[in-house]
Structure formats: C-alpha cells, structure tokens
Amino acid sequence: MNEPTPEQAVSELLDRAHQLGSDPRNTNYAGGNASAKATGTDPVTARPERLMWVKGSGGDLGTLKESGLAVLRLDRMRSLTEVYPGVEREDEMVEALDHCLYGKGGAAPSIDTAMHGLVEAEHVDHLHPDAGIALATAADGPQLTRECFGDKVVWVPWRRPGFQLGLDIAAVRRENPNAVGVVLGGHGITAWGETSAQCQENSLWIIRTAEQFLRERGRPEPFGPPVSANAALPAEQRHERAAALAPVIRGLVSTDNPQVGHYDDRDAVLEFLAGENHPQLTDLGTSCPDHFLRTKVRPLVLDLPPTAPLEEAVERLRELHSAYRQRYREYYQRHADENSPAMRGADPTIVLVPGVGMFSFGKDKQTARVAGEFYVNAINVMHGAESVSRYQPIEESEKFRIEYWSLEEAKLARMPAPKPLATRVALVTGGASGIGRATAHRLCAEGACVVVVDRDVESARQIVDELGGSDRAVAVAADLTDEDEVSAAFRTAALSFGGVDLVVNNAGLSVSKPLLETSTADWDTQHDVMARGSFLVSREAARVMTFEGRGGDIVYVASKNSVFAGQNNVAYGSAKADQAHQVRLLAAELGEHGIRVNGVNPDGVVRGSGIFAGGWGAQRAAHYGVRESELGEFYAQRTLLKREVLPENVAAAVFALVGGDLTHTTGTHVPVDSGVPAAFLR
Structure with missing residues (x-):
C-alpha cells in the first residue's frame, strides 16, 4: 500500500477526528487529540522529511480544522529523547517542541505531543471516553483491563501528561506487539494504527468493548440505594426551585470572580444525587485532568432535601459556601510551594442540589455549560467504576500539580482579555426590533449574555440566531403588563444564565392623537406597557x-x-414622563444595594422601529405635514447637530451607562436627540 501524501494524511486525520469527536461516548468536548505521520518534501533541501500533524493546544476534535494542527519534524522531535533531563524537568520539553516545528508550525503543540510522536505508529488517538475512564479509575483497574481486553490493551499506571508519559506508551508499544492501545490509569485511553481507518477502528473497539464490559459486569444501583427524600421534584416544581436558587448560588460563586451560570437537570444528574452514596463520591472529586481542570477538585453539595423551605436552603448554601472556600484554601496551602502560581479563586464551579439538579459556572455561558457537561462525564465515570469495583481517582496532590501547573498558568495567561460586559447577563425588553434589537446586539458584542424579551417570540428567536445562539442569548415571549409573565421571563434568565444583573426597559408603543380624540383605551394601553410594564420589570429585576x-x-x-411638551401626544408623553421619574425614584431606593438606575432620552428613532412601522410614523408625519419616508430627515433638521438618531446611537448610550466607566453615576438621563433645546435637562 502506498504511503499517503501529506495532503491525504491531513484529510484523513481531520475526518477521523470529526467522526470520533462528534460522539460524546468517545471523548468529551475539547478533550483528547489525534495525529498522523507522513513523508513530505523539505522545500529548502528538496529531501524527504518525516512529518507529524497533531491536534494543537486547545480546540475540539469534533470541529478541528487544519489550522488547529501543530506540524512537527519527526526526527527532531524524537531526538529530544537524547537531551531529555528526566521527569523532574520534563516541563522544559514543551518549549523544546517549538524547535521541532516544520515551517510556521501551525498551532501551538500540546502537552500530549510526545505521546503521539514517540509511539511507533503512523496514527495515534488519545481520547477520554467515560467507559475507558471508568476502568482507569477503578480500584481494580489493572485486573479489570486484562479481563476486559486480554493482551490487546495494556494498563499504564497514572502519570501526569507530558514527555515521560510519551516514553512510557512508546515502550508499551514496542514490548507488546499484539496491543492496539493502552488504558491510562486515572486518565483515559490511547490507541494506534498503521492507517487512519485502523487507528479509528482500534479506538472504537476499545471504547465499545469497555462499554459492553460495564453493562454485562456492572451491578445495579452503583450510587447506592435511592434516598426517597432526595428524589427529583416534578419538572415544574424543580425548575421553579432552581430559578429561585440560581441567583443566590451565582452570587456566592462570584465572590472572587464574577460568573455566568448553567442549569442541568438531566436524568443522570438527578439519579446520581438521589443515590445514598453521592456525598462520599462527590467528595472524592473527579479524576481525568480534563474533568477537574474545568470542574475544580470537587463540587459543593447541598445536604438538604429539595422540599426544605427556601430560606433554610439559602442559609445552608451560604454556610456550605463559606466552608467550601476554607477547605479549598487549605487544599492550596497543603500542596503549594514557592514555585506555585497564586491561588486563582476559592469558589466552587459545580453546585449540586439533590432533587433539583446541577448548577455550573464559568467566565461565559459556553464555559459554564461545558463545565457541567464534564461533571456529567465524571458522574458516568463514577457509575461505571462503582458498578464493577470501587471509584478511586488520582491523588489530591496530583490534581493540584495539574491545576496549578506552570504550563496551565501560561495557557491561561495567553487568553484574550475579557470584554467589558463579560459575565454580565442583560435582559432587554422589546428586544426584537429597533432600539431593542440594536441594544441586544451591542451588549452581546461587548460580552454580555442577553435575554431577548418580546411579544413577538419568533422575531426574538431570529435575534438570538443573529447573536450566536443559546450560549449567547435566549428568547422569551412576554406581555409586560402581566406580572406572571414578567416573573417567568426572569425565571428563564435564571435557568439560562444564573440570574440577571443588567436590565434595559425598552419596550414601548405609541398612538399620536389630540387630547379630545384620546380614548381611555389609548391612555391605558400606553401606560400599561411603558409605565406599568417597566415598573413590573424593574421590581422583578431588583x-x-x-x-x-x-x-x-x-x-x-x-x-x-418625557421633558418636551409637544402637541397631540398626551398619552405617550405622560407615560414616558412616568418612566423618567421612575429612574429617579428607583435610583434613590436601590442605591444601597449597589443597583444603579439611569435613563436614555432619544429623539424619534425612525429606522427599524416597530413603533414607527406600526402607525406612529404615519401619524407623526401627518401631524408635521411631511411624507412618512421623510420623517427621519425632518427630525434631524430640527436638531442642533442636524443628524438623524439611529437605533445604534441609543444602544451606544446604554453601553456608556453600563460599560464600566460610569460606576458612580445613577439617577441621570442621557439625551440622544442630536440636540433638541426644548428637551434640555434642567
């Protein structure tokens, strides 16, 4: 069989990575890596050159692109064995890999590069399947590996990822010609093959064989007998309880660094928390480095039944959080030395509430969601290990070595600086059009997660798609005159992102009529939506x-x-004046809680406006005696700056108020009207 060209090797590698990475049974998100070797032609010497392409640091197998591959000269990479200073200094080999790159090198090489380069096989996969890690974390792991795979898979005792682990696996490959892979104690699996198809086949055989072994050998109730007091609440009650607890928990876990939340109540989580042994298992913590780097060493677990009074649960969470922080500080002090990075934060990443579910947290929604998914992986691992043996993760000291690894610290230092509104959750009413749409886009672009609230939920969903999907935004249908629907919108925000800390009262409508033609229905409609609606939203936000x-x-x-007295506008102007004074009243009342309340006073925003498109524009144009298509320009010409006010201008003012520079400003209004002297604030 002819050796594939470099182009074929890369194509086969990416195809294999996508197939393996698309199935969560094979590996977790952003976990594992894959490689391929082939012979290329050195453009300088025109001689053949053995090359290796391997997934670089970061990224995800399921969505891997060629730009995410590191490319190395194999001879130089393997020659590092001659200068390897030993396991105590193996971290130095990571920088040495930079001297093995071919051409521009592609992505930064990961810590697992040696595992791929030193093994004598054309293709190598390193994966984190739940079933494989279950065997890797079982107390009888070596014996169970032999029983499950015979001599085709070899047990490798726990070793931190790095150059020495690559040497260990390379030795297993040389000494065990029948083997197609290894189980890495406490960690995962590695498989190899002479073709990409053979490597993928071997990886899948190991995973599916482990799954079958656990199904056939596993005992029932690996988490212990279900405890009736911890049984899952019915879905509606469960979600109501979760929405009530989420803001409290988010506030607690944001003690050191602000966080965004994610809620998960899938069956696997609820079953785990109902089991009698879940307190002991959670206390053991996770094992696979990919898991605990994202979930922290262990979660915080509420030790009350889901039917406990809410006030009691909140108070207990506060006590447990304080104890968790103290225990984490002790963990750091127990293992840190003079070379350890500073402690990054003592708050939990995972909070488990029996009968309700799991709350996970991170610097953004995706990070929070992925942390939760990793803990579900850990639950599956515990389920498998406990079903055939006893769950025994790696030692706490080893977890610390990885959590506070200098290489991990350097990786964090390379992360881009957070955007101004990172970790903030914004709720925008009337968010499906005009000013609301522009504001949702601006806040999201500045890093916020956005809850788009609108009566037209289909249009709101389109905005969510524009913003990037559910990791960035959610759509909520709500009639803001209805207390229950307003409360439901905030519950959705709590379940989606952990709470709300930025609200934009934007929803509005208008009818332009002279006083004698204004009906009570006209008056009530406008005041219900703008005065009552913003009151209800602000009350729930507070x-x-x-x-x-x-x-x-x-x-x-x-x-x-709200300050300009125009004709034929009594209902709208009065409702807006009501909103304007709500700003002052609420600023005075909520300041002691650190809640700032401000307003924006735009002139008529015609383009993209739902209000103007719904008849208001025609009414105002008729009042001023101009064509409706000329209304925006008419408004511009009566201002000092002669500029039309656009939705984006109003969104910019909103961001100016909340973006972090005006931390000492509350109770004010920012005019966005291009200069209307009659509306100057006095």
Missing part, C-alpha cells in the same frame, strides 16, 4: 439583583418627550 447581592444596572429607554 428582587433578583438583591437576592444575588452583586448590584446591577437598570436602564430606561425613555424619550425626549
């Missing part, structure tokens, strides 16, 4: 923000008409 205890921002999109 409840959530004070519960969370981290302050927040409430911004009203009022109008120049």
